[in-house]
Amino acid sequence: MKMNRRGFIKACGVMTGYAVLGLNLTKEAVAASMDFVGLRQKSVYDADANPKIYKLRKSQDNPMIKKIYDPKDGFLHEGPCGHMSHHLLHTHYNDRSARVAALKANGFKLKF
Amino acid sequence: MKQIEGVMYQTNAPKGIDPDSIFFVQVDATKCQACGNCEEACATGAIQSINDDGIRQVVDPAACMNCGQCLINCPYDAIYEGVSYVDEVFEKLKDPNTVVVSMPAPAVRYGLGECFGAATGTYVGGKMHAALRQLGFDYIWDNEFTADVTIMEEGTELIQRVGEQGKKGARPLPQFTSCCPGWVKFAETFYPDLMPNLSSCKSPIGMLGPLAKTYGAHETETPAKNIYTVSIMPCIAKKYEGLRPELADSGFRDIDATINTRELAYMIKAAGINFNSLPSQAPDPILGDSTGAATIFGNSGGVMEAALRLAYEVLSGKKLSDPTIKVVRTHEGINAADVDVPGFGTVKVAVASGLDNAAKLCDEVRAGKSPYHFIEVMTCPGGCVNGGGQPLDPDVRASLFKSTVAQINKRFRARTVSA
Numbered sequence: 041m042k043m044n045r046r047g048f049i050k051a052c053g054v055m056t057g058y059a060v061l062g063l064n065l066t067k068e069a070v071a072a073s074m075d076f077v078g079l080r081q082k083s084v085y086d087a088d089a090n091p092k093i094y095k096l097r098k099s100q101d102n103p104m105i106k107k108i109y110d111p112k113d114g115f116l117h118e119g120p121c122g123h124m125s126h127h128l129l130h131t132h133y134n135d136r137s138a139r140v141a142a143l144k145a146n147g148f149k150l151k152f
Numbered sequence: 153m154k155q156i157e158g159v160m161y162q163t164n165a166p167k168g169i170d171p172d173s174i175f176f177v178q179v180d181a182t183k184c185q186a187c188g189n190c191e192e193a194c195a196t197g198a199i200q201s202i203n204d205d206g207i208r209q210v211v212d213p214a215a216c217m218n219c220g221q222c223l224i225n226c227p228y229d230a231i232y233e234g235v236s237y238v239d240e241v242f243e244k245l246k247d248p249n250t251v252v253v254s255m256p257a258p259a260v261r262y263g264l265g266e267c268f269g270a271a272t273g274t275y276v277g278g279k280m281h282a283a284l285r286q287l288g289f290d291y292i293w294d295n296e297f298t299a300d301v302t303i304m305e306e307g308t309e310l311i312q313r314v315g316e317q318g319k320k321g322a323r324p325l326p327q328f329t330s331c332c333p334g335w336v337k338f339a340e341t342f343y344p345d346l347m348p349n350l351s352s353c354k355s356p357i358g359m360l361g362p363l364a365k366t367y368g369a370h371e372t373e374t375p376a377k378n379i380y381t382v383s384i385m386p387c388i389a390k391k392y393e394g395l396r397p398e399l400a401d402s403g404f405r406d407i408d409a410t411i412n413t414r415e416l417a418y419m420i421k422a423a424g425i426n427f428n429s430l431p432s433q434a435p436d437p438i439l440g441d442s443t444g445a446a447t448i449f450g451n452s453g454g455v456m457e458a459a460l461r462l463a464y465e466v467l468s469g470k471k472l473s474d475p476t477i478k479v480v481r482t483h484e485g486i487n488a489a490d491v492d493v494p495g496f497g498t499v500k501v502a503v504a505s506g507l508d509n510a511a512k513l514c515d516e517v518r519a520g521k522s523p524y525h526f527i528e529v530m531t532c533p534g535g536c537v538n539g540g541g542q543p544l545d546p547d548v549r550a551s552l553f554k555s556t557v558a559q560i561n562k563r564f565r566a567r568t569v570s571a
């Protein structure tokens with residue numbers, strides 16, 4: 041069954057009369073959409089286990105990983121967490137709590 | 153505004169703007185039907201009623217982790233994306249002086265096919281590479297390669313942290329994963345005291361950008377200044393991540409543009425490419441080849457499983473004969489497991505799917521009661537395959553409604569009977 045917009049809006053009107061019911065339905069709807077996610081997840085694990093798609097299953101076995109970390113002339117020859125890795129591949133984080141603290145002080149309710 | 157795979161987009165490509173001030177998703181008040189689905193899907197409470205009619209808005213970008221869960225769960229197509237690089241990417245693809253590099257995430261290849269009529273979850277990795285070539289990308293590099301790099305870096309970091317315990321200046325345990333930009337912003341916003349627990353590793357895309365403009369430039373003899381990197385993600389929060397000012401370690405912006413699965417589908421259609429008849433093609437090597445450990449990054453529990461495939465071998469000195477570690481695979485909620493590693497002992501791990509679940513584990517860490525060595529967090533329930541930038545679930549708009557009607561009818565009948 042495909043619903044047109046009008047149908048939606050009409051049912052929404054019905055729903056307003058059942059506001060309590062509304063929230064439960066929302067929870068159920070979000071839960072139902074997880075079936076869909078399960079199909080995508082299964083496909084991911086199937087590809088991992090399918091040698092026609094991925095010949096190798098461990099990062100350390102990837103020949104291009106061996107090449108980039110080659111201790112002799114690899115671009116990251118000092119190995120993982122080496123000097124070049126720290127320069128290009130690692131980062132730092134910033135405290136972003138002040139703005140939500142200000143929001144809360146202004147009366148906004150957040151879940152955390 | 154432009155409509156792309158059922159979602160509206162503002163067509164701008166911000167430059168030099170503080171991403172903290174951008175609404176990456178927002179509600180079109182004229183389309184909102186006040187059903188509250190978005191509010192239910194949002195872990196932080198950033199999206200809420202702004203008037204007595206129950207019309208929703210994202211109240212402030214500071215409280216929004218840009219995950220897009222509200223958007224993919226809105227049955228009325230009322231939520232739009234605030235940032236799109238599609239027009240700019242098309243321009244760069246046409247420009248003969250720009251070397252355009254593709255950087256697709258694992259989960260894109262499990263969603264893209266749906267935009268061309270394939271069944272939910274169909275793997276289309278080979279066709280995706282072929283389509284990127286036809287679109288005119290100069291190097292078909294793949295973010296799955298840097299998923300493998302991430303395992304090397306993050307696994308090594310974990311082993312280092314475990315070894316440091318008890319020593320002066322030791323980095324704390326548990327170590328949290330840092331690949332998910334919604335989660336990273338969440339930690340920075342709501343649990344800044346736990347930032348030392350976050351792995352210092354950039355996400356795979358945060359690694360591929362700078363590698364493309366250094367190592368990739370060197371290997372292909374391309375001047376780095378001519379390279380334009382396009383991050384292709386199942387995610388909206390990755391647009392925020394790409395704009396982080398600190399991601400400029402290559403000497404240039406590491407990531408020039410970020411689009412999502414829906415926008416890639418749109419570009420393929422706009423270019424008139426017949427996706428379904430494309431052959432399966434491999435990515436370009438150097439920064440393209442990957443393993444099964446990389447592709448499972450798309451699922452909740454995948455980073456954990458991939459990291460354990462490394463940690464087991466490094467810590468025990470033995471080969472892991474069967475790389476499948478099912479106990480950490482997570483569909484919903486929190487999943488905890490003890491993994492026995494010969495010659496080392498027990499590695500205690502946990503996987504949180506969704507930020508509300510992450511918060512529970514964060515509270516434990518804050519209270520000093522967390523038993524874990526390593527915790528993976530994904531913002532989107534189920535992982536990136538369910539990202540805010542993925543093709544929409546057609547059932548959210550159809551059968552969600554069916555079940556609503558069914559339930560209301562049921563209540564009506566119940567009332568009639570009892571009345």
Ligand code: SF4
Pocket residue numbers: 179183184185186187188189190191206207208225226227228229230231
């Ligand atoms: S899910 Fe859509 S229609 Fe429902 S309240 Fe949110 S924005 Fe409005």
Ligand code: SF4
Pocket residue numbers: 177193194195196197198199210215216217218219220221222223
């Ligand atoms: S994008 Fe995510 S955090 Fe922001 S309002 Fe939507 S669900 Fe909430």
